[in-house]
Amino acid sequence: MLVDTHCHLDVDEFEPDRAQVIARARAAGVTRQIVPAIDAAGWPGLKAVCAEDAGLFPAFGLHPVLLVSHREEHLRELREWLERERPVAVGECGLDHFIEGLDPxxxxxxxxxxxxxxxxxxxxxxxxxRRAVDQVLSAIRRIGGLRGVVHSFSGSRQQAGQLWENGFLLGLGGPVTYPRANRLRTLAADMPIEWLLLETDAPDQPGACHRGQRNEPAHLVEILEAIAELRGIAPAELAAATTANAERLFRLPTRPAA
Structure with missing residues (x-):
């Protein structure tokens, strides 16, 4: 009963075989996925995709990488979507200081x-x-009263600790399976388990076993096994803990729908 806490199942890459992708996830024990949005144009389609399977849970937001697509009226529309749809989260949102041309x-x-x-x-x-953890922390502290997850975390142990202190979990995915990702693997090995979530970020960020291929939620098992090995615990123990974390953060039903 794993939860993929970050999976873009609504995007075009999954259009030809989405049902089969979901079936493979279920067969692998990945019973639920959080599906975050990236821009306003995609909200209706994302809603429709999540309506097709009881294990898919939508989040609505405006991704920083799609900055050129965003308009001020989209913020007003987002508030209306949150009020009407009652998703499990706001997002994906944030800051990206890696890609050039995205005005900070x-x-x-x-x-x-x-x-x-x-x-x-x-x-x-x-x-x-991305290359903006300190600025994200500053915003979280400035607004206050927040909880959430920094997905695909790649910052320092000090930054991780500051995020935990402010009520934010860390999402770890495919990059942790690469042997040369020393800092990330060290963090995965000894961070407090109550702040850890598993994710694929499918179709992006495939793990070491699927380098160069389309990622999908069934591959979450490989991330689970890699982190469990790093921590020296059974995969079942890690699965139980991270699933409980996801249920707590996103207020998911404690048992997935049949």
Whole structure:
């Protein structure tokens, strides 16, 4: 009963075989996926995809990498979607200081607005933070009253600790399976288990066994096994703990729908 806490099942890459992808996930024991949005144009399609399977849970937000697509009215529309649809989270949102040409001030404007909505609706936030963990932390502290996950975490142990202190879990995925990812693997080995979530970020960020291929939620088992080995515990123990973490953060039913 694993939860893939970050999986973009709604995107075009899964259009030809989405049902089979979900079936493979279920066969692998991945019973539920959180499906975060990236832009306003995709919200209706994401909603429709999640309606097809009781184990899919939507989140709605505006991704910083799609900054050119965002408009001020999308923030007003997002508030309406959150009110009407009652998703499990706000996101994916955040800051990206890796890709050139994404204005930092404009990114922060959209991020702050979404953090405030998450606080207002008492929803967790799914955060993208690429080369921007300190700036994300600053925004989280400034807004206050928040909880959530920084997905695909790649920061330092010190930054991780500061996120835990502010109520944020860390999502770890395919990169942790690469032997040369020393800092990330060290963090995965000894971080407090109550702050850990598993994710694939499918179709992106495949693990070492699927380098160069489309990622999918069934591959979450390989991430589970890699982290369990690093921690010296049974995969079942790690599965139980991370599933409980996901259920707690996203307020999921404790048992997936049949």
């Amino acid at each position: 001030a404009t990114q922060l404007h959209y991020f702050d607005a979404q953090l405030r909505m998450a606080r207002d609706f008492d929803l967790p936030v799914i955060v993208h933070a």
